[in-house]
Amino acid sequence: MRILIAVLGLAISLPVMADVYQWTDETGHVQMSDHPPAGVNAKVLKGSALGSSVSAESSQEAADVSKREDSALSALKSKEAAEDKAKKDAADTSGKEADACAQLKKQQAGLSAGGRIVSYGADGERHFDTPDEIQQQQETVTQQMQDNHCN
Numbered sequence: 001m002r003i004l005i006a007v008l009g010l011a012i013s014l015p016v017m018a019d020v021y022q023w024t025d026e027t028g029h030v031q032m033s034d035h036p037p038a039g040v041n042a043k044v045l046k047g048s049a050l051g052s053s054v055s056a057e058s059s060q061e062a063a064d065v066s067k068r069e070d071s072a073l074s075a076l077k078s079k080e081a082a083e084d085k086a087k088k089d090a091a092d093t094s095g096k097e098a099d100a101c102a103q104l105k106k107q108q109a110g111l112s113a114g115g116r117i118v119s120y121g122a123d124g125e126r127h128f129d130t131p132d133e134i135q136q137q138q139e140t141v142t143q144q145m146q147d148n149h150c151n
Contacts, residue, residue, distance in 0.1 A: 020045040101150035
């Protein structure tokens with residue numbers, strides 16, 4: 001929708017292009033008209049917007065300014081896109097870290113509950129962990145929490 005509005009705005013604002021004639025009268029004043037004066041050597045400003053005195057040189061300057069503005073706008077958009085990506089990446093990373101901390105806290109709570117801990121071997125056989133094995137698992141989880149900066 002914004003693009004349509006922008007295109008319509010540009011179409012409406014485009015000036016009517018015509019030749020404009022410029023000359024200096026007897027009193028020294030600069031005159032302009034869309035019709036050449038009789039008996040006067042008038043300078044033709046080709047393709048100027050009606051009612052303006054845009055010369056070919058100033059048209060080129062305007063085109064150069066437009067190119068610089070487009071370049072600056074492009075650089076700004078690139079910078080904003082990079083900043084948005086960095087923010088998104090930071091949010092994704094912090095979300096993953098929070099999930100990992102929550103899982104570690106859950107493991108720590110289960111190990112600290114004092115009940116029996118059951119493990120299953122590769123063959124599917126059930127094994128009850130000894131107090132020493134539980135202590136070792138608690139130390140491992142505590143170390144992982146410190147490494148992940150979990151509070």
